[in-house]
Amino acid sequence: MEIYSVEQISKNIKDLIEQDVLLQDMWVQGEVGDLHRARSGHIYFSLRGGHASMLRCVMFRNVYSLSPLEIGDAVVIHGKVSIYQPRGDLQIIVDIIQPEGVGPLQLKLEELRLKLKAEGLLEPTRKRLLPIFPKRVCVITSSTGSVWHDIKTIAARRYPLVELVLCPSPVQGEMAVPGIIEGLAKVNNLPEVDVIILARGGGSLEDLWSFNDESVARAIHASKVPVVSAIGHETDETIADLVSDVRASTPSAAAELVFPDRESLIERILMLQRTLITSISNQLNSKTEQLQKVRDILERIRPDLNDLNIQIDNLMRTARASYEHNLNIHKTMLESLKKRLESLSPHDILYRGYAIVESQEGGNIIRDASELKTGNNIQVTVHRGVFEARVESVKAVQ
Amino acid sequence: MQEVEIENSQMDGTCSDRLTFEEAFSRLEEVVQRLEQGGLSLTDATNTYEEGINLGKLCSEMLAATELKISKIQTSYADQIFPADIDLD
Numbered sequence: 001m002e003i004y005s006v007e008q009i010s011k012n013i014k015d016l017i018e019q020d021v022l023l024q025d026m027w028v029q030g031e032v033g034d035l036h037r038a039r040s041g042h043i044y045f046s047l048r049g050g051h052a053s054m055l056r057c058v059m060f061r062n063v064y065s066l067s068p069l070e071i072g073d074a075v076v077i078h079g080k081v082s083i084y085q086p087r088g089d090l091q092i093i094v095d096i097i098q099p100e101g102v103g104p105l106q107l108k109l110e111e112l113r114l115k116l117k118a119e120g121l122l123e124p125t126r127k128r129l130l131p132i133f134p135k136r137v138c139v140i141t142s143s144t145g146s147v148w149h150d151i152k153t154i155a156a157r158r159y160p161l162v163e164l165v166l167c168p169s170p171v172q173g174e175m176a177v178p179g180i181i182e183g184l185a186k187v188n189n190l191p192e193v194d195v196i197i198l199a200r201g202g203g204s205l206e207d208l209w210s211f212n213d214e215s216v217a218r219a220i221h222a223s224k225v226p227v228v229s230a231i232g233h234e235t236d237e238t239i240a241d242l243v244s245d246v247r248a249s250t251p252s253a254a255a256e257l258v259f260p261d262r263e264s265l266i267e268r269i270l271m272l273q274r275t276l277i278t279s280i281s282n283q284l285n286s287k288t289e290q291l292q293k294v295r296d297i298l299e300r301i302r303p304d305l306n307d308l309n310i311q312i313d314n315l316m317r318t319a320r321a322s323y324e325h326n327l328n329i330h331k332t333m334l335e336s337l338k339k340r341l342e343s344l345s346p347h348d349i350l351y352r353g354y355a356i357v358e359s360q361e362g363g364n365i366i367r368d369a370s371e372l373k374t375g376n377n378i379q380v381t382v383h384r385g386v387f388e389a390r391v392e393s394v395k396a397v398q
Numbered sequence: 399m400q401e402v403e404i405e406n407s408q409m410d411g412t413c414s415d416r417l418t419f420e421e422a423f424s425r426l427e428e429v430v431q432r433l434e435q436g437g438l439s440l441t442d443a444t445n446t447y448e449e450g451i452n453l454g455k456l457c458s459e460m461l462a463a464t465e466l467k468i469s470k471i472q473t474s475y476a477d478q479i480f481p482a483d484i485d486l487d
Binding site: 131132133135138143152155156160161162163164165166167168169170175178179182183186187190262265266269270272273275276279280283284287 | 418419420423426427429430433434436438440443444447450451454457458460461464465466467468469470471473474475
């Protein structure tokens with residue numbers, strides 16, 4: 001007989017449980033009892049069944065619950081069985097909890113949501129902002145539904161500058177999933193698309209099922225262009241909505257969200273223009289005030305020009321008088337010089353009875369009697385005329 | 399609103415040399431901010447003001463004169479749309 005330790009048996013049970021495929025991935029239906037919320041945020045409760053059966057459950061604090069859990073709630077849980085070795089307690093670690101009556105589609109949806117969340121596809125940090133002024137917007141939707149018509153109408157009213165591209169795709173039925181995936185891929189290959197609107201009108205959970213498809217979710221996640229989802233009504237939240245960058249409650253709401261409003265823009269432009277006018281007017285007024293101040297200062301420091309004019313007049317008068325005085329002195333001097341000059345003129349001397357004697361041969365002026373000999377011909381210039389003569393005799397005078 | 403069916407390759411990716419609305423609008427906001435901040439010489443302030451007024455006019459004209467451009471790309475599943483896709487809401 002072999003004797004085992006508690007630890008060995010406890011570990012053996014744990015291994016057995018963890019190898020069981022069913023016990024590791026199961027849905028269980030029951031009623032909530034012995035509810036206890038630990039300070040750590042984890043919730044401990046029991047799940048009661050018929051015939052006095054009961055299973056212990058733990059739900060860690062990061063597990064999402066649609067509504068607050070109450071004792072007596074009929075629920076369907078998803079999770080795996082585990083053994084808590086320190087106490088030997090067998091318990092279900094719950095990762096999904098839903099009120100009873102939720103259909104299998106809803107449960108499947110919850111499972112996919114958890115999977116994508118665990119992979120980080122629903123992270124709020126990966127949501128991209130939409131451009132304020134989109135230039136090209138692609139709409140993936142049915143070309144026959146009212147959705148496309150509504151989006152077109154709203155775009156034309158709000159922001160006609162946008163280029164709208166329809167990427168037609170079935171949004172229901174077997175072809176919807178490949179259609180949407182192809183649409184997302186094609187639109188991502190188009191140049192300069194700013195936003196994708198993935199839209200569909202309202203319908204039942206089954207009608208909207210394509211938007212809960214895992215491959216659609218992954219295609220949205222892979223899109224380089226931000227995706228706005230607008231599927232069904234506000235209450236229908238699909239996986240596509242969760243993965244998209246922005247979720248709009250309806251297709252019309254998506255259009256309102258993506259296209260800026262022309263009226264508000266015109267209003268804003270007018271306001272900016274008013275600001276421009278006010279701003280330039282204020283600056284001009286301020287400059288005018290500055291100019292006036294400088295003018296006032298100039299006015300204050302301006303010299304008295306009347307005084308200066310009188311001074312200038314006086315100076316001019318003095319200058320003129322001085323000039324005239326000098327002129328008269330010079331005139332008098334000039335007159336006297338003229339008289340002196342006239343007295344020195346040879347004509348004046350001839351008039352007084354002197355004569356100029358020149359030799360007839362050489363035309364030289366005879367200044368000395370020794371230059372003449374008897375018989376020389378001479379020319380004599382007197383006042384008012386010239387005559388020729390011959391020397392009769394020469395007498396030297398000491 | 400007329401829809402034009404186009405091949406994906408036909409869609410042009412390059413914009414013309416003219417300012418886009420976004421460029422004109424953000425330039426307008428920038429110009430207004432610059433003028434509001436003050437500190438410009440009178441010549442610069444007047445030039446900035448004129449630029450702003452022209453940009454405002456351009457933006458308003460763009461918003462007023464444009465007609466929505468619509469195109470449609472070809473997809474393999476487009477012709478497989480069921481009547482049930484037509485929602486009535």
